[in-house]
Amino acid sequence: MSTRTVITGISVAAPGGLGTEQFWKSVLTGNSGIGEIARFDASGYPSRLAGQILDFEAKDHLPSRLLPQTDISTQYALVAADRALADAEVTPETLPDYDMGVVTSNSLGGFEFTHREFNKLWSQGPEFVSVYESFAWFYAVNTGQISIRNTMRGPSAALVGEQAGGLDAVGHARRTVRRGTKLVLSGGVDSAFDPWGWAAQLAGGMVSTVTDPARAYLPFDAHASGYVPGEGGAMVVVEDADSALERGAPRIYGEISGYAATFDAKPGSGRPPGLRKAAELALADAGLTPEDVDVVFADAAGVPGLDRAEAEAITGIFGPRGIPVTAPKALTGRMYAGGGPADLAAALLSIRDGVVPGTAGTTQVPAEYGLDLVIGEPRELPVRTALVLARGRWGFNSAVVVTAPRN
Structure with a gap:
């Protein structure tokens, strides 16, 4: 086996685009998936906008036996997994079962499922609670359900x-493949658009209260006032390069050339945030320099202090206006564990098509940020290397470098 890991399948389930090409079309045309939350009456909440998947019926995609035991986030994950595997032309017969693994991320758990069952507990009694509540809420359930299916x-x-x-x-x-597993299905999906989940998201204090969907989430804009939550994410098929070639994978979207993660120091320590270090370590892991990178897919919090910190990290590596930066999540909202994989998918499609999507809504980037933010229309340019950044609350920082397939 080689030390190279490649991506041979992609599937995105995101607001504005259910399916990879639909998502990509919405990103390039600026079709926003943000609007008034539709799952419940949110009129009494200070924030009422969300990035929602509106054209999804689980019964159209999954066996009926799975529906009563899965939260909506798991249903999205299962469908995205099915489509990523189909894109890579992988079936249970492609490789021995122990040569294929699953690694997913989930940040919110099965909120909607759990809230429904808790309502039964409080209003009807414990005998009415679904037995599936024992696992449907759990962060690891997506990995388990995908693995079983x-x-x-x-x-x-x-x-x-x-x-x-x-x-x-x-x-x-990528690490799992390098250790000898030939293929790993990976990514992240989240959704929590029920009253309990919504209140939990608003409790963080960073969700925008702007009521205009076109102005609520403005990454790196002078009028940024918070983010809009989104649902969905993406799944990718990660393979050993030699094994993918041997089995005749229909396409290689790109190579995962570098990865790193850091954690911020304790607030008040005086030490800088760890995002820049994560990006530098990912580039070093890839054996690349800043001059080799063609575009940065930013974390893009939409919160002024966090945007400024990310701008400082990017300009500290690439220099003022030294590299195109984009944030397609302005069209979907922040999808938590699903946001990074969706940006990764967009980065791979940028490499494929030679175009960098614009950042919707943002029009006025503060000069002190020093960013060459792609706004308005997409920018056509050759893309061979992309850096994807993500930050999680309480100090998580991650960076992935993807590069064009080798000839």
């Missing part, structure tokens, strides 16, 4: 790192 019994894991967790999952998948 696709007979993937190799080394598997579940990671929790809020918005950074999805990239951590992909990084761990």
Whole structure:
């Protein structure tokens, strides 16, 4: 086996685009998936906007036996997994079951499922609570359900790192492949659009209260006032390069050339945030220099202090206006564990098509940020190397470098 890990399959389930090409089209055309939350009456909440997947019916995609035992986030994950495997032309017969693993990330758990069952507990009694509540809420359930459904019994894991967790999952998948597992399905998906989950998200104090969907989430903008939560994410098939070639994988989207994660120091310590260090370590892991990178897919918190800190990290590595930066999540909202993998998918599609998507909504980037933020129309340019960044609450930082397939 080689030390090279490649991505041979992609599937995205995100607001504005259910399916990889639909997602990519919405990103390039600026089709926003952000609107008034539709799952419940949110009129009494200070924030009422969310990035929602509106064209999904689980019964159209999954066996009926799975529906009563899975939260909506797990249903998204199962469908995305099915489509990523189909994209890579992987079936249970492709490789021995112990040569295929699953590594996912989830930050919010099965909130909607749990809230429904807790309501039964409080209003009807414990005998009415679903037996599936024992696991449907759990952060590791997506890994387990995907593994069972696709007979993937190799080394598997579940990671929790809020918005950074999805990239951590992909990084761990790469490590797993390098240790001898030929194929790992990886990524992240989240959803928590029920009253309990919504209140939990608002409690963090960083969700925008702006009521105009076009102005609520403005990454790196002078008028940034917070982010909009989103649901969904992406799954990718990570393979050993030699094994992928041997089995005749239909395509290689790119190589995971570098990965690193850091953790911020204690607040008040005087030490800088760890995002820049994560990016530098990922580049070093890839054996690349800043001059080799063509675009940065930013974490893009939409919170002024966090945006400023990320801008400082990017300009500290690449220099003022030294590299195009983009944040397609402005169209979807922040999808927590799903955000990093969705950006990773967009980065791979940028490499494939030679185009960098714009950052929707943002029009006025403060000069002191020093960013060459792609805004408005997509920017056509050759992309061979992309750096994807993600940060999670309480100090998680992750960075992944993907490069164009080798000839």
